[in-house]
Amino acid sequence: MSARITASVFTSHVPAIGVAIDQGKTGETYWQPLFAGFEPARAWIRENPPDAVILVYNDHANAFGLEMIPTFALGLAASYEPADEGWGPRPVPTVHGHPELAAHIAHSVIQQDFDLTLVNEMTVDHGLTVPLSIMFGQPPAWPCPVVPLAVNVVQYPVPSGRRCLQLGQAIRRAVESFDNDLNVQIWGTGGMSHQLQGPRAGLINQPWDKAFMDRLIADPAGLAGMPHIDYVREAGSEGIELVMWLIARGAMADCADVADPAGRADSAAPTVVHRLYHVPASNTAVGQLILEDHS
Numbered sequence: 058m059s060a061r062i063t064a065s066v067f068t069s070h071v072p073a074i075g076v077a078i079d080q081g082k083t084g085e086t087y088w089q090p091l092f093a094g095f096e097p098a099r100a101w102i103r104e105n106p107p108d109a110v111i112l113v114y115n116d117h118a119n120a121f122g123l124e125m126i127p128t129f130a131l132g133l134a135a136s137y138e139p140a141d142e143g144w145g146p147r148p149v150p151t152v153h154g155h156p157e158l159a160a161h162i163a164h165s166v167i168q169q170d171f172d173l174t175l176v177n178e179m180t181v182d183h184g185l186t187v188p189l190s191i192m193f194g195q196p197p198a199w200p201c202p203v204v205p206l207a208v209n210v211v212q213y214p215v216p217s218g219r220r221c222l223q224l225g226q227a228i229r230r231a232v233e234s235f236d237n238d239l240n241v242q243i244w245g246t247g248g249m250s251h252q253l254q255g256p257r258a259g260l261i262n263q264p265w266d267k268a269f270m271d272r273l274i275a276d277p278a279g280l281a282g283m284p285h286i287d288y289v290r291e292a293g294s295e296g297i298e299l300v301m302w303l304i305a306r307g308a309m310a311d312c313a314d315v316a317d318p319a320g321r322a323d324s325a326a327p328t329v330v331h332r333l334y335h336v337p338a339s340n341t342a343v344g345q346l347i348l349e350d351h352s
């Protein structure tokens with residue numbers, strides 16, 4: 058039996074959320090409502106544990122710098138240590154990879170004409186570890202292997218929404234051709250609206266974020282046509298992180314096998330099993346979404 062993608066998880070990755078977990082502050086007045094909001098997602102993943110997660114995220118000049126700027130970097134390593142982002146590495150477990158699945162995805166996706174960068178050694182920053190902490194809490198070891206897919210959304214030019222959706226479609230085909238009975242989830246992380254510098258620092262756009270979630274669920278192909286300038290104007294300079302959510306969305310069944318992403322496959326749309334929107338955490342609007350596939 059081959060591997061399959063069963064669900065997608067979308068979540069912000071605000072570093073202060075990781076600090077709140079690491080320092081035992083989740084019950085404090087500021088944090089308690091947000092962590093109460095995460096509870097249904099944590100209950101869902103306890104009921105629906107993946108065998109592996111493809112975790113789409115962005116590095117924030119920790120593993121990569123201006124020396125090398127890969128647009129799409131897939132991790133093939135057996136393990137990844139948490140990055141030191143200036144305050145020492147987060148006290149979270151080593152992230153274990155899935156070299157066989159990752160190598161298969163690399164082969165399949167590159168043969169589908171996506172020129173991935175392949176990474177055999179890197180550290181992982183809050184962009185990857187905070188989503189793991191949000192979903193799994195503080196286990197002594199992460200409960201499943203992770204295939205990291207680091208996307209450049211920090212230094213322009215960054216990939217288009219259309220390219221991200223197409224990459225998700227290619228990843229679905231790759232997973233479905235992996236000859237191993239694996240239940241795979243794909244996570245899209247980052248966002249939602251936030252801007253960390255300049256005159257508009259602190260920007261949050263609640264109506265735009267909520268409309269983004271609506272369109273991600275119901276009109277992913279249309280949303281994929283939205284240009285970068287709209288993300289930056291409406292959701293702030295760091296709001297462009299949201300373009301990564303389209304990779305995970307493109308890997309769902311209803312986007313499959315559509316040569317032209319403006320078309321739609323026959324498969325039923327995924328079921329929304331969890332949706333959260335909370336403002337603010339640190340400087341950022343926090344969104345979380347879980348979509349389950351039926352195929």
Ligand code: DHB
Pocket residue numbers: 070071072073117247248251253295338339340341
């Ligand atoms: C914040 C959010 C981010 O996405 C990030 O990478 C760093 C900081 C913040 O809200 O503070």
Ligand code: FE
Pocket residue numbers: 070117184247248295298
């Ligand atoms: Fe970020």
